[in-house]
Amino acid sequence: MRTSKSAGGRPRESRVDTAIAAAVTGVLAESGYAALTVDAVAARAGVSKATIYRRFATKQEMTFAVVLHDLDEAPPADTGTLEGDLGALIERIGEQLSRSGSDVMTGLLADIRADATLTERFTTTYLAVERSVIGELLDRAIARGDLTRRPDPAITQALLLGPLFAWIVVLDEDPARAPELARIVARMVSDALAAGVVPADPS
Amino acid sequence: MRTSKSAGGRPRESRVDTAIAAAVTGVLAESGYAALTVDAVAARAGVSKATIYRRFATKQEMTFAVVLHDLDEAPPADTGTLEGDLGALIERIGEQLSRSGSDVMTGLLADIRADATLTERFTTTYLAVERSVIGELLDRAIARGDLTRRPDPAITQALLLGPLFAWIVVLDEDPARAPELARIVARMVSDALAAGVVPADPS
Amino acid sequence: MRTSKSAGGRPRESRVDTAIAAAVTGVLAESGYAALTVDAVAARAGVSKATIYRRFATKQEMTFAVVLHDLDEAPPADTGTLEGDLGALIERIGEQLSRSGSDVMTGLLADIRADATLTERFTTTYLAVERSVIGELLDRAIARGDLTRRPDPAITQALLLGPLFAWIVVLDEDPARAPELARIVARMVSDALAAGVVPADPS
Amino acid sequence: MRTSKSAGGRPRESRVDTAIAAAVTGVLAESGYAALTVDAVAARAGVSKATIYRRFATKQEMTFAVVLHDLDEAPPADTGTLEGDLGALIERIGEQLSRSGSDVMTGLLADIRADATLTERFTTTYLAVERSVIGELLDRAIARGDLTRRPDPAITQALLLGPLFAWIVVLDEDPARAPELARIVARMVSDALAAGVVPADPS
DNA sequence: ATATAAGCGAGACGGTACGTCACGTCTTTGT
DNA sequence: ACAAAGACGTGACGTACCGTCTCGCTTATAT
Numbered sequence: 001m002r003t004s005k006s007a008g009g010r011p012r013e014s015r016v017d018t019a020i021a022a023a024v025t026g027v028l029a030e031s032g033y034a035a036l037t038v039d040a041v042a043a044r045a046g047v048s049k050a051t052i053y054r055r056f057a058t059k060q061e062m063t064f065a066v067v068l069h070d071l072d073e074a075p076p077a078d079t080g081t082l083e084g085d086l087g088a089l090i091e092r093i094g095e096q097l098s099r100s101g102s103d104v105m106t107g108l109l110a111d112i113r114a115d116a117t118l119t120e121r122f123t124t125t126y127l128a129v130e131r132s133v134i135g136e137l138l139d140r141a142i143a144r145g146d147l148t149r150r151p152d153p154a155i156t157q158a159l160l161l162g163p164l165f166a167w168i169v170v171l172d173e174d175p176a177r178a179p180e181l182a183r184i185v186a187r188m189v190s191d192a193l194a195a196g197v198v199p200a201d202p203s
Numbered sequence: 204m205r206t207s208k209s210a211g212g213r214p215r216e217s218r219v220d221t222a223i224a225a226a227v228t229g230v231l232a233e234s235g236y237a238a239l240t241v242d243a244v245a246a247r248a249g250v251s252k253a254t255i256y257r258r259f260a261t262k263q264e265m266t267f268a269v270v271l272h273d274l275d276e277a278p279p280a281d282t283g284t285l286e287g288d289l290g291a292l293i294e295r296i297g298e299q300l301s302r303s304g305s306d307v308m309t310g311l312l313a314d315i316r317a318d319a320t321l322t323e324r325f326t327t328t329y330l331a332v333e334r335s336v337i338g339e340l341l342d343r344a345i346a347r348g349d350l351t352r353r354p355d356p357a358i359t360q361a362l363l364l365g366p367l368f369a370w371i372v373v374l375d376e377d378p379a380r381a382p383e384l385a386r387i388v389a390r391m392v393s394d395a396l397a398a399g400v401v402p403a404d405p406s
Numbered sequence: 407m408r409t410s411k412s413a414g415g416r417p418r419e420s421r422v423d424t425a426i427a428a429a430v431t432g433v434l435a436e437s438g439y440a441a442l443t444v445d446a447v448a449a450r451a452g453v454s455k456a457t458i459y460r461r462f463a464t465k466q467e468m469t470f471a472v473v474l475h476d477l478d479e480a481p482p483a484d485t486g487t488l489e490g491d492l493g494a495l496i497e498r499i500g501e502q503l504s505r506s507g508s509d510v511m512t513g514l515l516a517d518i519r520a521d522a523t524l525t526e527r528f529t530t531t532y533l534a535v536e537r538s539v540i541g542e543l544l545d546r547a548i549a550r551g552d553l554t555r556r557p558d559p560a561i562t563q564a565l566l567l568g569p570l571f572a573w574i575v576v577l578d579e580d581p582a583r584a585p586e587l588a589r590i591v592a593r594m595v596s597d598a599l600a601a602g603v604v605p606a607d608p609s
Numbered sequence: 610m611r612t613s614k615s616a617g618g619r620p621r622e623s624r625v626d627t628a629i630a631a632a633v634t635g636v637l638a639e640s641g642y643a644a645l646t647v648d649a650v651a652a653r654a655g656v657s658k659a660t661i662y663r664r665f666a667t668k669q670e671m672t673f674a675v676v677l678h679d680l681d682e683a684p685p686a687d688t689g690t691l692e693g694d695l696g697a698l699i700e701r702i703g704e705q706l707s708r709s710g711s712d713v714m715t716g717l718l719a720d721i722r723a724d725a726t727l728t729e730r731f732t733t734t735y736l737a738v739e740r741s742v743i744g745e746l747l748d749r750a751i752a753r754g755d756l757t758r759r760p761d762p763a764i765t766q767a768l769l770l771g772p773l774f775a776w777i778v779v780l781d782e783d784p785a786r787a788p789e790l791a792r793i794v795a796r797m798v799s800d801a802l803a804a805g806v807v808p809a810d811p812s
Numbered sequence: 813a814t815a816t817a818a819g820c821g822a823g824a825c826g827g828t829a830c831g832t833c834a835c836g837t838c839t840t841t842g843t
Numbered sequence: 844a845c846a847a848a849g850a851c852g853t854g855a856c857g858t859a860c861c862g863t864c865t866c867g868c869t870t871a872t873a874t
Contacts, residue, residue, distance in 0.1 A: 009849035010839045016851085034317045037829060048852045053831065103316040109373070110313035113306040114237045119375070127374060154376060155384060159391065161373065162365030170312070170368060171330060172322070173357060181358060184402075188362065188395040197390050199383075212818025213870040219820085240860060251821040256862065415823030416865045422825080440723045443855060454826040459857070509722040515779070516719035519712040520643045525781070533780060560782060561790060565797065567779065568771030576718070576774060577736060578728070579763060586808075587764060593806050594768065598797040605793075625846085646834060657847045662836065 012055075019045035020052060024066040028100055033107035036063065060111040064118055067108055071096055073129045075136045082141040082193065086160060087186030089137065093130075094164045094182050098175035105169050131157050141193075151198040159189050159198070215258075222248035223255060227269040231303055236310035239266065263314040267321055270311055274299055276332045278339045285344040285396065289363060290389035292340065296333075297367045297385050301378035308372045334360050344396075354401040362392050362401070418461075425451035426458060430472040434506055439513035442469065466517040470524055473514055477502055479535045481542045488547040488599065492566060493592035495543065499536075500570045500588050504581035511575050537563050547599075557604040565595050565604070628654035629661060633675040637709055642716035645672065669720040673727055676717055680705055682738045684745045691750040691802065695769060696795035698746065702739075703773045703791050707784035714778045740766050750802075760807040768798050768807070 023045035027036050038059050042049045056062035076088035097105060112118045131153050138156065141147040163185045167173050192198060226248035230239050241262050245252045259265035279291035300308060315321040334356050341359065344350040366388050370376050395401060429451035433442050444465050448455045462468035482494035503511060518524045537559050544562065547553045569591045573579050598604060632654035636645050647668050651658045665671035685697035706714060721727040740762050747765065750756045772794050776782050801807060 008841055008847055010841095010851080012850065013839090032317070033313075038831085039829070046852095048854095049831085050833085050853085051851060054850070057831090059830075103313070106309065106313040106316045110236070110306070110309040113304075113309045113375070114235070123375070154374065155370075155387065158366045158370040158374060158376070158384060159388070162367070162369035163361045164365070165373060166365035166368050167358075167361040170364065171357065171361060172316070172326070173361070180402075181361060184358065184395075184400055185362070187400050188391060191394065191398070191400075192387075192391040195394070197387055197394070199387075211816060211872050213820080213872095215819065216870095241862085242860075245821095249821090251823085252862085253822085253864085254820055257819075260862090262861075414821055414867065416825080418824065419865095438723070439719075444857085445855070448826095452826095454828095455857085456827080456859090457825055460824070463857095465856080509719070512715065512719040512722045516642070516712070516715040519715045519781070520641070529781070560780065561776075561793065564772045564776040564780060564782070564790060565794070568773070568775035569767045570771070571779060572771035572774050573764075573767040576770065577763065577767060578722070578732070579767070587767060590764065590801075590806055590808075591768070594797060594801040597800065597804070597806070598793075601800070603793055603796050603800075605789075647836080648834075651847095655847090657849085658836080659838085659848090660846060663845080666836090668835070 016045070016047055016051060017055070019047055020055070020062070021066045021069070023047075024063060028067075028104050032101060033103045036107075038062075058115075060115055060118060063108060063111065064121070067100065067104065068122075068126065071126065073126070073133065075133045078140060081190075082137065082144070082146045083186050083190035085137045085140060086190055087183055089133065090160055090164060090182040090185050091179055093161060094168070094175075094178035097164060097168045098178055102169050102172045109169075127157075130161070134160065138193075146190075147193060149196075150201040151193050152201050155198055156189070156193070159192070160185060219248070219250055219254055220258070222250055223258070223265070224269045224272070226250075227266060231270075231307050235304060236306045239310075241265075261318075263318055263321055266311060266314065267324070270303065270307065271325075271329065274329065276329070276336065278336045281343060283347075284393075285340065285347070285349045286389050286393035288340045288343060289393055290386055292336065293363055293367060293385040293388055294382055296364060297371065297378075297381035300367060300371045301381055305372050305375045312372075330360075333364070337363065341396075349393075350396060352399075353404040354396050355404050358401055359392070359396070362395070363388060422451070422453055422457060423461070425453055426461070426468070427472045427475070429453075430469060434473075434510050438507060439509045442513075444468070464521075466521055466524060469514060469517065470527070473506065473510065474528075474532065477532065479532070479539065481539045484546060487596075488543065488550075488552045489592050489596035491543045491546060492596055493589055495539065496566055496570060496588040496591055497585055499567060500574065500581075500584035503570060503574045504584055508575050508578050515575075533563075536567070540566065544599075552596075553599060555602075556607040557599050558607050561604055562595070562599070565598070566591060625654075625656055625660060626664070628656055629664070629671070630675045630678070632656075633672060637676070637713050641710060642712045645716075647671075667724075669724055669727055672717060672720065673730070676709065676713065677731075677735065680735065682735070682742065684742045687749060689753075690799075691746065691753070691755045692795050692799035694746045694749060695799055696792055698742065699769055699773060699791040699794050700788055702770060703777070703784075703787035706773060706777045707787055711778050711781045718778075736766075739770070743769065747802075755799075756802060758805075759810040760802050761810050764807055765798070765802070768801070769794060 020041060023041045024036065026044060027040055031040075036059070038049055038052060041047075041062070042052055045052075052062060056065060072092060076085060076092065079085050079088060112122045134157050135150075135153045138147065138150055138153065142150060163181060164178060167178060167181050168175055223244065226244045227239065229247060230243055234243075239262075241252055241255060244250075244265070245255055248255075255265060259268060275295060279288060279295065282288050282291060315325045337360055338353075338356045341350065341353055341356065345353060366384060367381060370384050371378055371381060426447060429447045430442065432450060433446055437446075442465070444455055444458060447453075447468070448458055451458075458468060462471060478498060482491060482498065485491050485494060518528045540563050541556075541559045544553065544556055544559065548556060569587060570584060573584060573587050574581055629650065632650045633645065635653060636649055640649075645668075647658055647661060650656075650671070651661055654661075661671060665674060681701060685694060685701065688694050688697060721731045743766050744759075744762045747756065747759055747762065751759060772790060773787060776787060776790050777784055
């Protein structure tokens with residue numbers, strides 16, 4: 001694995017990265033997570049297995065990198081209300097979860113939980129970022145006067161993320177109704193936060 | 204697979220079923236989902252692979268049957284309030300989710316989603332039952348006068364199940380705090396239902 | 407690797423051993439040593455790679471076992487003279503060396519020398535046996551009165567084996583002339599032994 | 610492959626050739642033939658793989674060129690007797706064969722036999738030269754009156770080369786005893802030639 | 813009492829995918 | 844041009860697991 005800087009040598013072809021990503025996405029879309037073999041990806045990408053393994057240590061790292069490459073983790077624009085802010089955030093999450101079939105999300109999550117390295121990376125790269133985004137929205141609400149104290153971000157995250165996750169991944173319900181669910185969750189959670197149902201941030 | 208009636212032949216030893224279940228549980232507890240190979244289970248149970256496959260068509264069926272064998276799906280006792288009923292239900296769900304490591308739940312869910320047969324069975328055996336239990340709790344609340352109309356059970360299920368699922372499986376947070384989260388969710392969801400945030404049951 | 411005795415379990419199919427041996431021989435005859443891949447052998451034998459590796463730890467062990475499986479190592483019948491005895495022995499060696507192309511013998515020998523386990527096995531199973539056969543022929547000659555003392559068997563072996571080996575493997579000359587060479591060697595070596603050119607057995 | 614005349618550009622550094630040869634020799638001495646990879650040679654020589662491949666078409670050509678680069682193929686000085694001449698020749702051959710481990714000679718020979726180009730080159734460059742040297746020694750003996758007719762040089766070569774080859778490469782015996790064996794072979798073969806055991810040169 | 817049917821342990825078998833390694837080619841940046 | 848560095852396609856290796864099968868044996872019920 002090349003760490004970072006490189007003096008000489010043939011540079012990696014960006015064409016290859018593109019092809020791998022497209023192949024992974026294509027196989028997942030057409031045949032599902034179970035059909036995602038390294039040989040299949042290599043063949044579809046017109047790339048050798050060795051080249052894939054030059055970039056990713058395992059098949060799981062490859063899938064992780066391709067499927068979760070560029071999730072938009074920026075805080076949503078200020079809508080003026082906590083409910084609006086939360087709604088925008090959850091809707092985006094729902095959209096991201098709906099992008100692939102439920103087999104992909106469950107398969108990927110299982111692979112992540114089966115490997116400490118990936119778990120660590122997933123936690124710090126996505127979950128922690130998302131949590132800090134939530135914290136930011138909460139701070140906005142406090143500044144606005146909508147909240148009097150800062151609720152526990154971990155629990156808030158579970159309340160926000162959970163229903164969408166359950167809808168799409170566990171219950172395997174129609175993704176088209178995800179935006180509707182997102183609005184309900186936004187309303188429900190902002191009400192609960194305002195009512196002080198969620199304990200204060202312990203930190 | 205033996206259909207039903209047994210004419211002659213040696214009867215199956217119940218000892219074997221016990222040993223398989225214990226072996227599956229043991230391997231999962233000690234080594235995790237990734238280490239759950241049929242050979243490992245067979246060896247630990249002192250049983251041959253053929254004997255396992257006489258009972259289960261695939262490894263996934265075996266895992267499914269052993270891990271999800273006897274979840275208590277009965278409606279919780281009437282506590283007198285919707286919040287109390289929901290709390291009892293969610294707390295039980297949280298307890299069930301916490302029983303094994305998060306790798307087990309994710310692995311199992313991934314295997315279920317990868318196989319249409321298991322998905323069907325999972326849906327009808329657990330999700331649909333749970334949903335009807337939720338419907339029953341809602342009907343109690345209507346009879347009690349706590350609710351004026353029947354909310355959509357699918358969405359209600361997502362709101363209830365989701366946060367606990369996210370907490371334990373996705374965020375991999377401390378299961379010890381699950382009961383606390385369950386109480387928050389019960390309060391939040393019963394408030395939202397009472398406030399008419401959740402749309403009415405379309406059926 | 408199964409050691410020897412076996413209680414239960416499905417017995418190995420002798421059909422498989424036959425098929426593997428035939429496939430190895432066939433590939434060698436048709437395509438040469440370089441084309442002898444495990445996949446090719448498996449495909450040609452209608453056998454899985456795993457089955458091959460259940461029998462042989464490495465490709466080299468397989469080749470060794472198949473190519474050198476049943477060399478006739480019995481001492482040749484007493485011809486009444488040392489020269490006759492040696493001639494019979496060398497002729498047989500030449501015939502064995504001529505059986506496959508020179509690439510097979512060189513490839514196999516290279517693989518043997520590259521692996522300590524195979525070297526050990528080759529030495530004790532073939533070279534040592536051949537040497538003891540030579541010793542036996544020498545003892546016959548001593549009993550007969552053709553020799554007055556026992557020549558060094560190691561050197562005698564080199565003198566006997568070497569020319570045939572060189573002819574077929576190193577010089578890659580016409581194997582059809584091997585019997586002629588064998589007779590010359592038999593005459594030459596028996597003369598040299600009788601003349602006391604070879605030092606006595608140090609052991 | 611540069612053909613002949615050098616137009617422009619940076620000239621090849623002879624330093625590189627030396628480094629490659631040293632690296633090949635070093636790897637062979639320290640780790641054996643199996644460890645002789647092009648990458649290993651390049652790394653040890655401080656040279657790039659491309660540079661190696663600019664000089665040699667294949668790894669085998671490189672090894673061939675380095676290991677067999679400057680064998681002394683000149684006819685030995687006239688010792689006054691056929692036995693003496695042959696002894697000098699064989700002793701040199703034995704010394705050359707003993708230079709590297711038996712894995713190197715067998716590996717190299719296998720690679721040569723696996724490639725028609727190398728086989729051709731090996732035959733004409735070494736075997737044919739050696740054979741003509743042998744012919745020269747035989748002619749000296751005829752001129753001297755030690756022999757009355759010219760024996761077949763091919764067979765004579767097998768008789769001379771074989772025992773040493775068997776001793777060092779096949780039997781893997783102590784190279785220190787090679788000179789002793791060489792003397793025995795010289796005596797034995799010159800006796801056999803004088804006795805007319807070897808048929809006359811058919812050419 | 814014995815024949816039939818099936819359970820069972822052991823382990824061979826075909827198949828599929830994994831991740832590794834080496835070869836020989838190619839593409840960049842120096843020099 | 845040649846050189847170092849190293850990416851790339853190719854193809855073989857040996858491993859692991861799955862689900863099926865074939866043995867020889869045991870254990871019930873049905874004649």
